[in-house]
Amino acid sequence: MSDKGFDAVRTAVIANKVDGIVREMTNTLLRSARSAVINSARDFSCAIVTADDELLAAAEGLPVHIVGAQLQAEAMRAAHPELREGDAFLDNNPYIGNSHSADHTILVPVFVEGEHLFTAVTKAHQADVGNSIPTTYHAAAKDVYEEGALIFPTVKVQSDYKDIDDVIRMCQARIRVPSQWYGDYLAEIGAARIAERRLKELVAKYGVAEIKQFMRDWLDYSEKMMSRAIEDLPAATLHNTGRHDAFQPYLPDGLEIGVKIQIKPEEGLIHVDLTENAPNVDCGLNMTEATTRAAVFGGIFNAIPARVPKNSGAFRRVLIDMNDGSAVGKPRFPHSCSLATTNITDRLINCVGAAFAQLGEPYGVAEGAVGVGVGYAVLSGQDRRTGEPFVNQLCVTANGGPGSAHADGWVTYGVPCVSGLMYRDSVEIDEIKMPIRYQHLRLVPDTGGAGKHRGGPSFELAYTPKADPITVIYPCDGQVNPSKGVAGGGEGRTAEAWLEAADGTRTRLPNTATVVLRPGETIHGFDASGGGYGSPLERDPRLVLEDVLEGWESAEHATLTYGVEFTTTEDGLTVDAEATAERRASLATG
Structure with missing residues (x-):
C-alpha cells in the first residue's frame, strides 16, 4: 500500500x-x-x-x-x-x-x-x-x-x-x-x-x-504489518508432522498430518502446502476449508512474535495450497465434517505452530493439549425437574497450553482451536441447567511438559447424575499421541477417562465413547497437558522454586526433571545453587 x-x-x-x-x-x-x-x-x-x-x-x-x-x-x-x-x-x-x-x-x-x-x-x-x-x-x-x-x-x-x-x-x-x-x-x-x-x-x-x-x-495497513512481520523472519523451508490417535474401526492407524511451510521474507509471504495429506475419511473427522485456513493462520499467529490485526488484509500474505476431497483441506460432499472444528484442526494448529520452533528462539510454540474429552462431553436425557428433555455441552475442562519462547503454557487453554478465548463453564450454571453434580475439579501437579517454559498442566474432573440416567458422548483425542515439546522441551501427558461403578470399581474408557451414566455411577476425565519449550535444564531455578511452592510441581519431580536441588532454611524452602549447578551438569552430560 x-x-x-x-x-x-x-x-x-x-x-x-x-x-x-x-x-x-x-x-x-x-x-x-x-x-x-x-x-x-x-x-x-x-x-x-x-x-x-x-x-x-x-x-x-x-x-x-x-x-x-x-x-x-x-x-x-x-x-x-x-x-x-x-x-x-x-x-x-x-x-x-x-x-x-x-x-x-x-x-x-x-x-x-x-x-x-x-x-x-x-x-x-x-x-x-x-x-x-x-x-x-x-x-x-x-x-x-x-x-x-x-x-x-x-x-x-x-x-x-x-x-x-x-x-x-x-x-x-x-x-x-x-x-x-x-x-x-x-x-x-x-x-x-x-x-x-x-x-x-x-x-x-x-x-x-x-x-x-x-x-x-x-x-492495507494490516497487510503491510503482516508483510513486515514475515520480512523479519529468516528464510526457511519447514516440514512438520503430527498424528491423530487411532479411532476404531474408522482410522485403525490414526491419521498423519503433514505440512510444508516456505518462509519468503524477501516477498513478505508465507506459503503453506497441505497437498500431501490423506483424502477424506469415512467418519466425522474431516476438516472444512474454513477450519483448514483457521488452523494455518492460528498456528502462524501463535508462532511469530508480532502484533498483527487478524483480518483479511493480514491473510493476503499467507498462501495456502490444499486439495479438494482431503481430510486436511476442502471436503467433498457428502463426507461428514462433524468434528471439523476440533480434532484434526487442533493437530494441524499444533503442527504449524511447532514447525516454527525449528527456527530457534524466539519463534514457534510447543504443542498444546488436544482432546474434547469428558469435560467437553455433550450430555442428554430427561430432566425430572421440568419433565423435558435436555441436551447441552460441557466446557468445564482446562487442558494445558503450550510452552513458548516467552512464557509457560496457559492453564485454562481449552484446545488449540480455542487457545484460551472461550470461558470455562460455571459449575453452578451447569448444575442448574443439567441434572448432574460435579464431584471434583482440580489441576494435577507434575504433568505439564517440562521445558525452559513448561506446558500447562493436566486437569482432572468427575461428575455424576443427580437422579436419572444421562447419556454422555465425547469424541476425544490425545490418549495415545501426546502433545510434543519443541527445542528440547518435554512432551505433555496423555488424556484418560474412566467409568466408576457404584461399588467403586473403575473401567477405562476409550478415546471416543457413548456412555449411559446411571445414578451412583461417576465418569472421570483426565486432560492432556501442553508440551514444553526449550531444555528443562535451562529453566530459571527461581521459577522452579515458585512452581514447587505454588503446587505446580512436587520437590521430588522438580529435582528429577529440572535438576534443581532445594534446602530448607529459617525462611522456608530455597534453591541450593551449588548443588543445582552440579546436578544440572551431571544431567547434561549423561
Whole structure:
C-alpha cells in the first residue's frame, strides 16, 4: 500500500470503534443466549465483513469461527444476488464456508443509503442441530446423512426484519431442544441487529466516503504489518508432522498430518502446502476449508512474535495450497465434517505452530493439549425437574497450553482451536441447567511438559447424575499421541477417562465413547497437558522454586526433571545453587 493520504489517527480511531461494535455484539449474545455452551462457555464469535467479502474485524472471536466468515458472506451474495435491507440468513453449510454443521451462523447485510456496506456475522455452536444421535460431534458418522444435521446453505430467515416462519418451524420440529435453540437464534439475530444499528450510526458520523476509505486503509495497513512481520523472519523451508490417535474401526492407524511451510521474507509471504495429506475419511473427522485456513493462520499467529490485526488484509500474505476431497483441506460432499472444528484442526494448529520452533528462539510454540474429552462431553436425557428433555455441552475442562519462547503454557487453554478465548463453564450454571453434580475439579501437579517454559498442566474432573440416567458422548483425542515439546522441551501427558461403578470399581474408557451414566455411577476425565519449550535444564531455578511452592510441581519431580536441588532454611524452602549447578551438569552430560 502507499502511505500517501493515509491518516493513521483516523484509521486507529475507527478501527477501535468497529472493534467496539463487535464487542457489543459479543456481550449481547453472551447475555441473551440460552444454551450453556453459549452463555456460560462462550462458544461463539462475532465479526464484521465488508460488502466485498473481506473480514474487517472480529475482536476476540475464536479463530476457528471467524476465519471463514468472509467465505460465508461470499456464499450469501452468490445465493442471493438481490440483497435487501431487513434480510437475515442462516448458514451452517460445511461444504462452502462454514466451520461445521453445529455452528449456526446468522448473516445480516447492512445497508446505508441503499448501498450494501457491511455484513454482520454471528456464529454460535448449538447444543443440538438434529444429529442422528444427541450430540453435535458425531465422530462415527460415515457421511452427512448418517450425521443427520439439518444443513442450511445461506437460507433466508428474515425478510423486512420479520422471521420467515417456515424455516423456524423446520428447526423447532427437528431439534431436540426447540425452545433452547429458538432462544439462541433470537440472541444471534439480536446481536447482528445491534451491529447493524451501530454501523449505521458510525457511517452517519463519518460519512460513506470516509468509512470506505477507512476499510481500504485498515486492510492495507494490516497487510503491510503482516508483510513486515514475515520480512523479519529468516528464510526457511519447514516440514512438520503430527498424528491423530487411532479411532476404531474408522482410522485403525490414526491419521498423519503433514505440512510444508516456505518462509519468503524477501516477498513478505508465507506459503503453506497441505497437498500431501490423506483424502477424506469415512467418519466425522474431516476438516472444512474454513477450519483448514483457521488452523494455518492460528498456528502462524501463535508462532511469530508480532502484533498483527487478524483480518483479511493480514491473510493476503499467507498462501495456502490444499486439495479438494482431503481430510486436511476442502471436503467433498457428502463426507461428514462433524468434528471439523476440533480434532484434526487442533493437530494441524499444533503442527504449524511447532514447525516454527525449528527456527530457534524466539519463534514457534510447543504443542498444546488436544482432546474434547469428558469435560467437553455433550450430555442428554430427561430432566425430572421440568419433565423435558435436555441436551447441552460441557466446557468445564482446562487442558494445558503450550510452552513458548516467552512464557509457560496457559492453564485454562481449552484446545488449540480455542487457545484460551472461550470461558470455562460455571459449575453452578451447569448444575442448574443439567441434572448432574460435579464431584471434583482440580489441576494435577507434575504433568505439564517440562521445558525452559513448561506446558500447562493436566486437569482432572468427575461428575455424576443427580437422579436419572444421562447419556454422555465425547469424541476425544490425545490418549495415545501426546502433545510434543519443541527445542528440547518435554512432551505433555496423555488424556484418560474412566467409568466408576457404584461399588467403586473403575473401567477405562476409550478415546471416543457413548456412555449411559446411571445414578451412583461417576465418569472421570483426565486432560492432556501442553508440551514444553526449550531444555528443562535451562529453566530459571527461581521459577522452579515458585512452581514447587505454588503446587505446580512436587520437590521430588522438580529435582528429577529440572535438576534443581532445594534446602530448607529459617525462611522456608530455597534453591541450593551449588548443588543445582552440579546436578544440572551431571544431567547434561549423561
